[in-house]
Amino acid sequence: xxxxxxxxxxxxxxxxxxxxxxxxxxxxxxxxxxxxxxxxxxxxxxxxxxxxxxxxxxxxxxxxxxxxxxxxxxxxxxxxxxxxxxxxxxxxxxxxxxxxxxxxxxxxxxxxxxxxxxxxxxxxxxxxxxxxxxxxxxxxxxxxxxxxxxxxxxxxxxxxxxxxxxxxxxxxxxxxxxxxxxxxxxxxxxxxxxxxxxxxxxxxxxxxxxxxxxxxxxxxxxxxxxxxxxxxxxxxxxxxxxxxxxxxxxxxxxxxxxxxxxxxxxxxxxxxxxxxxxxxxxxxxxxxxxxxxxxxxxxxxxxxxxxxxxxxxxxxxxxxxxxxxxxxxxxxxxxxxxxxxxxxxxxxxxxxxxxxxxxxxxxxxxxxxxxxxxxxxxxxxxxxxxxxxxxxxxxxxxxxxxxxxxxxxxxxxxxxxxxxxxxxxxxxxxxxxxxxxxxxxxxxxxxxxxxxxxxxxxxxxxxxxxxxxxxxxxxxxxxxxxxxxxxxxxxxxxxxxxxxxxxxxxxxxxxxxxxxxxxxxxxxxxxxxxxxxxxxxxxxxxxxxxxxxxxxxxxxxxxxxxxxx
Numbered sequence: 001x002x003x004x005x006x007x008x009x010x011x012x013x014x015x016x017x018x019x020x021x022x023x024x025x026x027x028x029x030x031x032x033x034x035x036x037x038x039x040x041x042x043x044x045x046x047x048x049x050x051x052x053x054x055x056x057x058x059x060x061x062x063x064x065x066x067x068x069x070x071x072x073x074x075x076x077x078x079x080x081x082x083x084x085x086x087x088x089x090x091x092x093x094x095x096x097x098x099x100x101x102x103x104x105x106x107x108x109x110x111x112x113x114x115x116x117x118x119x120x121x122x123x124x125x126x127x128x129x130x131x132x133x134x135x136x137x138x139x140x141x142x143x144x145x146x147x148x149x150x151x152x153x154x155x156x157x158x159x160x161x162x163x164x165x166x167x168x169x170x171x172x173x174x175x176x177x178x179x180x181x182x183x184x185x186x187x188x189x190x191x192x193x194x195x196x197x198x199x200x201x202x203x204x205x206x207x208x209x210x211x212x213x214x215x216x217x218x219x220x221x222x223x224x225x226x227x228x229x230x231x232x233x234x235x236x237x238x239x240x241x242x243x244x245x246x247x248x249x250x251x252x253x254x255x256x257x258x259x260x261x262x263x264x265x266x267x268x269x270x271x272x273x274x275x276x277x278x279x280x281x282x283x284x285x286x287x288x289x290x291x292x293x294x295x296x297x298x299x300x301x302x303x304x305x306x307x308x309x310x311x312x313x314x315x316x317x318x319x320x321x322x323x324x325x326x327x328x329x330x331x332x333x334x335x336x337x338x339x340x341x342x343x344x345x346x347x348x349x350x351x352x353x354x355x356x357x358x359x360x361x362x363x364x365x366x367x368x369x370x371x372x373x374x375x376x377x378x379x380x381x382x383x384x385x386x387x388x389x390x391x392x393x394x395x396x397x398x399x400x401x402x403x404x405x406x407x408x409x410x411x412x413x414x415x416x417x418x419x420x421x422x423x424x425x426x427x428x429x430x431x432x433x434x435x436x437x438x439x440x441x442x443x444x445x446x447x448x449x450x451x452x453x454x455x456x457x458x459x460x461x462x463x464x465x466x467x468x469x470x471x472x473x474x475x476x477x478x479x480x481x482x483x484x485x486x487x488x489x490x491x492x493x494x495x496x497x498x499x500x501x502x503x504x505x506x507x508x509x510x511x512x513x514x515x516x517x518x519x520x521x522x523x524x525x526x527x528x529x530x531x532x533x534x535x536x537x538x539x540x541x542x543x544x545x546x547x548x549x550x551x552x553x554x555x556x557x558x559x560x561x562x563x564x565x
Contacts, residue, residue, distance in 0.1 A: 194243065204266065
């Protein structure tokens with residue numbers, strides 16, 4: 001029996017044993033039809049603000065750069081297609097037409113990735129899984145035919161060689177040495193509809209030099225940041241530019257400034273490239289608070305048109321930062337650092353965490369005070385999570401405090417991100433106290449009065465200073481987006497005053513300021529919905545903890561995890 005319906009792949013047959021891995025027998029192989037599938041995020045995740053996408057007439061934040069980068073490593077004669085399930089549904093006909101399904105994602109996509117594997121296997125198609133979560137806990141993905149783990153540049157060639165030999169399954173690992181990213185090609189931007197996304201994504205570096213206890217980035221990508229050459233990175237921007245794209249670009253490094261020695265000459269080259277083309281792009285990225293200590297670097301980023309930066313602030317408590325090995329955030333008061341970065345034209349958004357060991361009562365309120373004092377419009381606030389294969393997990397396992405004693409993480413229904421699946425361990429202070437503080441602080445951060453107070457203060461002082469000028473088609477889209485938000489707020493008379501005040505504050509800096517105001521008004525609607533959803537889940541967990549007691553609750557969670565294993 002033929003494997004699939006592709007007569008262009010002679011000799012591939014279905015495995016006659018339905019309980020075995022799907023067989024791939026190769027007599028001669030001209031090319032394969034590979035379907036790359038990116039699992040969806042929950043609509044209640046911080047990372048999936050659909051109100052913002054609808055504002056711009058888009059479907060998701062950014063395309064799946066990992067799959068697009070991996071696609072550039074596949075044989076040139078393979079026929080590739082990509083389905084991003086954040087943008088559309090996947091049909092059985094698409095699965096049936098493919099010879100191979102390739103997928104993978106992050107821990108927040110685990111449940112949907114596993115559902116996809118089951119769906120593909122039920123249709124007797126082989127499935128290949130990679131990505132960060134599968135790399136961290138491959139046992140969760142044992143149902144896949146092939147696991148291609150670690151960085152694709154290290155392991156994809158071994159997988160392809162196994163296919164050539166006719167192997168039907170396998171696990172391919174090579175964590176070290178880390179691959180040289182100067183050999184990475186331009187991602188396959190042609191596989192996605194760029195108009196489906198708010199921003200395209202590119203990558204400049206991998207790895208981070210710091211040693212945060214809870215972070216898995218240093219475990220996956222190492223503590224020696226590896227950077228692309230300026231010419232190589234700009235070639236990726238050229239690819240976007242030549243496809244006609246103009247606007248914001250997201251640089252998805254986990255720490256863009258991890259190698260300051262290399263990033264500065266790259267920024268100088270980027271400034272020249274931008275100026276020669278009339279400033280077609282502006283950028284967002286992720287960095288550390290140490291950015292505030294380097295005025296030369298901030299100046300280069302401002303000149304290159306960096307307009308957004310996400311910072312892992314975590315907590316305003318210096319002692320907690322030392323305990324969790326994030327001493328780089330203690331160089332000066334956090335509010336001072338945020339204001340300094342903002343003064344160089346970069347909007348700061350922040351990650352903040354509750355649940356650290358050594359935390360004192362009132363830590364949640366202190367986080368709210370920090371966000372309000374620094375006027376950080378959008379703050380990702382979550383519960384500490386013991387992520388697989390981190391220093392934190394290893395310590396908690398040694399101390400016998402993991403709710404899943406052997407470690408690892410299993411995403412359950414309703415667990416969408418660190419707002420709803422954190423505290424997967426026995427905390428150092430009462431769980432009920434942390435949950436109550438978290439709920440109170442989350443509701444304060446996205447309560448309409450406090451949210452719009454800090455947004456309006458921010459809009460009044462922040463000059464976007466964009467050199468990028470929207471083409472006519474983009475201007476029409478901005479007008480359409482404004483009308484969409486106006487329609488959303490028309491049904492909310494309780495928000496009319498806040499909406500008008502935000503619009504007035506943004507208009508101080510013209511159209512760029514107005515666009516920012518509209519974005520933050522739309523974002524509020526997402527965060528308001530998300531906060532209600534998370535609060536309900538917190539209430540349910542609190543009721544369970546208070547009914548059973550802390551010790552009995554933790555014991556029952558351990559039994560539940562053991563039964564699931």
